[in-house]
Amino acid sequence: MDKLLIRGGRQLNGTVTVSGAKNAALPELCATLLTPEPVKLLNVPRLQDVATMRKLLGHMGVQTQTHGERGGMSFSAAGPITPEAPYELVKTMRASVLVLGPLLARFGHARVSLPGGCAIGSRPVDQHIKGLTAMGAEIAVEHGYMVAKLAAGRTRLKGARIATDMVTVTGTENFMMAAVLAEGETILENAAQEPEIPDLAEMLIQMGARIEGHGTSRIVIQGVDALHGCTHRVVADRIEAGTFLCAVAAAGGDVVVQHARIEHLEAVVEKLRDAGVTVTKVPDGIRVQSGGAAQLKAQHFRTTEYPGFPTDMQAQFMALNTVAKGSSLVTETIFENRFMHVNELVRLGANIQIDGKVAMVEGVRVLSGATVMATDMRASASLVIAGLVAEGETLVDRIYHLDRGYDQMETKLRGLGADIERVKS
Ligand code: EPZ
Numbered sequence: 001m002d003k004l005l006i007r008g009g010r011q012l013n014g015t016v017t018v019s020g021a022k023n024a025a026l027p028e029l030c031a032t033l034l035t036p037e038p039v040k041l042l043n044v045p046r047l048q049d050v051a052t053m054r055k056l057l058g059h060m061g062v063q064t065q066t067h068g069e070r071g072g073m074s075f076s077a078a079g080p081i082t083p084e085a086p087y088e089l090v091k092t093m094r095a096s097v098l099v100l101g102p103l104l105a106r107f108g109h110a111r112v113s114l115p116g117g118c119a120i121g122s123r124p125v126d127q128h129i130k131g132l133t134a135m136g137a138e139i140a141v142e143h144g145y146m147v148a149k150l151a152a153g154r155t156r157l158k159g160a161r162i163a164t165d166m167v168t169v170t171g172t173e174n175f176m177m178a179a180v181l182a183e184g185e186t187i188l189e190n191a192a193q194e195p196e197i198p199d200l201a202e203m204l205i206q207m208g209a210r211i212e213g214h215g216t217s218r219i220v221i222q223g224v225d226a227l228h229g230c231t232h233r234v235v236a237d238r239i240e241a242g243t244f245l246c247a248v249a250a251a252g253g254d255v256v257v258q259h260a261r262i263e264h265l266e267a268v269v270e271k272l273r274d275a276g277v278t279v280t281k282v283p284d285g286i287r288v289q290s291g292g293a294a295q296l297k298a299q300h301f302r303t304t305e306y307p308g309f310p311t312d313m314q315a316q317f318m319a320l321n322t323v324a325k326g327s328s329l330v331t332e333t334i335f336e337n338r339f340m341h342v343n344e345l346v347r348l349g350a351n352i353q354i355d356g357k358v359a360m361v362e363g364v365r366v367l368s369g370a371t372v373m374a375t376d377m378r379a380s381a382s383l384v385i386a387g388l389v390a391e392g393e394t395l396v397d398r399i400y401h402l403d404r405g406y407d408q409m410e411t412k413l414r415g416l417g418a419d420i421e422r423v424k425s
Helices: 022-034 048-060 094-107 126-134 169-179 196-206 238-251 266-275 311-323 340-347 377-389 400-405 409-414
Strands: 003-007 012-017 039-042 063-067 072-076 109-113 137-142 145-150 185-188 210-212 219-222 231-233 253-258 278-282 285-290 327-331 351-355 358-362 371-373 393-397 419-423
Touching (some): 003 377, 012 238, 012 409, 022 039, 022 048, 022 072, 022 094, 022 169, 022 196, 048 094, 048 400, 094 126, 094 145, 094 169, 126 169, 169 185, 196 210, 196 231, 238 253, 238 266, 238 285, 238 311, 238 377, 266 278, 311 327, 311 340, 311 351, 311 358, 340 351, 340 371, 340 377, 377 393, 377 419
Parallel strands (some): 012 253, 039 231, 371 393
Antiparallel strands (some): 003 393, 003 419, 039 072, 063 072, 137 145, 210 219, 253 285, 278 285, 327 358, 351 358
């Protein structure tokens, strides 16, 4: 297993470019199942999860090809498609559940492995099943698989009004991709509003779908008979961008994060400004300036659905709080087990106590480098940020978690002056 070796204490300066958003690319790869015509995606990030999703689509019979320009990828689901997502692939990536909606919409049946638990919580798919059932699917759970087909007498899904028990990002995406080819109108009452949802909707609209309200909590979709191909550019990754903002805030420096959209990160940017970081919008990016964590004031925050503070930024901002002045309360309201980075940060000298959903962080003057272990994607980013400011060497193990969600993180950080290298196992 690869590791990252970081020697802390260096400021970060210069320009870094964020890649396409992982959490937009994953549903958008699945959307290529909705048409027999060619689809081209641009700005697709080079990530392990994207490679896994591409492999899953290939397993089903989708032809895929990468193109020279950065992140170009083309797809054809014209040939025979086997609507199956096997456990070997699904177990490594929960987002595989996103093939369910498109497969039901276009082919009327699917057999998709249940995702199984994951590090940050149980993360069931009961809401996905509830919504698709309302649209005329019959989904049975057999031997660890969701076996889905159209209810007796139906030749296609039907529009429905869907109100899930809680806001679900991939649930909203699954319902959108099912509804675009369903018969009649679908209304998603408490839809997720994360920017990846409108980005997926824009792609579907380019393919001929009729969608309104995307980006709000109420999305209305009129089903059509067929969709055609399109070329779509994946929106910039706001979580990767936010990760770089927190890294510069903690390490100190002056960086332009290119292609980042400040309007997608308002909750995080406000907290950084309250902490004492200078964050400004520049043409096609965000500029971040910081004198380093010792000059910053720790910030209380709680994660909520968009446009609130994103759960995917919780670990990274906590790393900043561990070396900022004062104490802070970090409350995680979305997932039940998303504090696994805490023990590893404590190994670096952080002062953190967990009480249920709340972590109490007392800023310390200095962290000291150590060997730590990544436990999930954003936890690994948190440990990298801590390593950038810790005295001495930090070795982050199991960085396959990082590679799932970040496109060449160490190369980008080295380009900003960090002393960081990948140690091949
Ligand atoms: C998406 O996961 C993201 N993944 C996650 O990003 C992100 O943390 C999460 O949304 C919340 O913003 C992708 O987009 C691929 P949810 P998702 O359904 O859709 C519960 C990362 O780091 N729930 O919005 O799986 C669930 O357990 C990843 O990039 C049910 O109970 O999350 C959670 O507590 C991590 N039943 C809450 O809802 C369901 O059927 C929100 O989950 C669905 C969800």
